[in-house]
Amino acid sequence: MPPHLSADRPAAPPPDGGPVEALITQTRRLKGEVDAVRRDAPADLTDPRGRWRQALYDLALHHLDDLDAHLAQLRDGPAPAPGSPPPAPPPSQVGSAEWNLLTDEAVWSPELQQILGRDPAAAALTLDELPSVVLDEDRPRLTVMVTDCLIDARPIDGEFRIVRPDGETRVLHIMGEPVLAPDGSTNSMWAVLRDVSELRRSQRAVRETRDSLHLRRPPAPSVRPPAAPSADAGPDPEPPPWHASLRLPRGGGPRSLDLAARHLPGATGSALGATWFDTLELSDGETLLSMGDLTGQGPSVPSSLATTVGALRGMALAGTRPGQLLSLLSQLIDADARPTLAGALCCRYRPATRTLMWARAGHPAPLLFRDGTGYRLDAPDGVLLGAASGTAYGQAQETLVEGDLLLLHTCGLVPGGDPAATSRLLDLAPRFAAARDARTCVDTVVETFGRTGRDSDASVLVARVTA
Known part of the structure; x- marks a missing residue:
């Protein structure tokens, strides 16, 4: 099967980006406006409300950065062919891997080695070796995902934490699929892994500062099945249309x-x-x-x-x-x-x-x-x-x-x-x-x-x- 390519190795962009280029322009304009509002807004980090506002701005910018990177990959297409050196990439957040079950061979992109803090020239970890870098309490979760993929041919989509050689813990999001032989057996498995540590940290900061302020959203109105109005009862008040409006003719x-x-x-x-x-x-x-x-x-x-x-x-x-x-x-x-x-x-x-x-x-x-x-x-x-x-x-x-x-x-x-x-x-x-x-x-x-x-x-x- 063709190798799976990372989002951090762009090829030359096509002459006309079309609607994708328009989306990138919109995203970057929005990033600039959010960043400008964040800079102009008073940020008293000694106050819980100030920390909460700052965390929300950071979280929004993380999402926009991810959207910008994915759209750029969509615009730029696959990586250059072997032999045409790409420009030096920035620190990667996305890498790919493929594990061949017939030969027990593992192929990792350099970006994935970078995410795990490993030497890009080091041998890729096999599926049996991969748990050695996973946090102990997350190993059963990874085992279940991989087993479901290899035995039941289910796609992988989940998160687990790894420990880098320098002792730093990172959160990885994995998406992968099995590659099946004509007889239905699994030949290999590929995956794209993304470092979502900063995103999860921003989400946690928003949650913790919100909780410290006791900010609670009002409960959404429950939706009752439509029923004919009673003859001696006044009409039920209708909730706002963005919550529910389910009525009889x-x-x-x-x-x-x-x-x-x-x-x-x-x-x-x-x-x-x-x-x-x-x-x-x-x-x-x-x-x-x-x-x-x-x-x-x-x-x-x-x-x-x-x-x-x-x-x-x-x-x-x-x-x-x-x-x-x-x-x-x-x-x-x-x-x-x-x-x-x-x-x-x-x-x-x-x-x-x-x-x-x-x-x-x-x-x-x-x-x-x-x-x-x-x-x-x-x-x-x-x-x-x-x-x-x-x-x-x-x-x-x-x-x-x-x-x-x-x-x-x-x-x-x-x-x-x-x-x-x-x-x-x-x-x-x-x-x-x-x-x-x-x-x-x-x-x-x-x-x-x-x-x-x-x-x-x-x-x-x-x-x-x-x-």
Whole structure:
């Protein structure tokens, strides 16, 4: 198999970076603005609130640095061919490795040797030798990940700590996959390892300083299944649309969709960004289902989120289809004076024909469950809203049948953006088929993925076709 290349060895950039170059420009502009605000903001590090603010700025810059590096790798392409010396790289944060199980040979990139504090010319560690540099309490975790990969052919996605020769402890995030032979056996395993020590340190600083200030987010309102209003009771107050709006059609007539949703706060109570989910009955009898997340920090986030969801609702009521709606919404966000990026999923359901039209912008695709089997709907990808001006978004269409179940979720549902998340969700298909209603399905997702333990907030929405 071809060698796996590190993000720190760029080739010559193509003549025209196109949309990727635009994303890099946006990211670097945002980095500069965040850094300028951080420098101008008073930072009394003897005060817990001052430390908390400084830690949040540092955390935001860490995320932007990572985004900048990954986009640059995407733009620059693979490393130069052997024999063409690349420029001396800065201290690396990303390296790669491959372990051949047939020959017991291990091949590491120089960047990985650097991350572990080893001589680049030293022999790479085999899978049997790798635990020798891993912290004792993390060895069982690494063993389970590697065993699942080699025996059950599962992708690896997790973290463990290593001890460098100088005694320093570092946190590594590993993502890898098995390479299978034609008979289904595992020939080799490759992985990309990233040093996330500084990122985790920044997150811990934010959490600790927030806790010292007793900053607590108000609990998200729970979502009740729609029910016909009582004749002698006043109307229930409707929560803000970015938390939930799951209602019966006007007049309380027969419903075409059984709806339920849940907002799951991150374990750290992160003040960076926010998520939303929303449903709305439209004037033509169709139903809008939307979901997304918004970057940002501070008191402007609720205002930006309300503006985003309000604009989305308004354009949907005017009849704008999902693809065009996301294009217009991206222009609106891009024109805002406050630097913001948003991921979004916009669906429009027509009950008369059971047709679902949808588009997405940097957001997981909907999952469809039918007759005890689930699969991911395919559609053209779209960049985050506000990432590049003039972006066009593709649109897909799916015909549903009675009993079908749609599951929408934000990226934060699974800690660390686990690439196996979709498979884990699809494995719930038999339980969804046996569930009595949409709310039971949402409860199943929450039970499976847990209410805590994720790095950021998450939302999940289930819509079941009932007529």
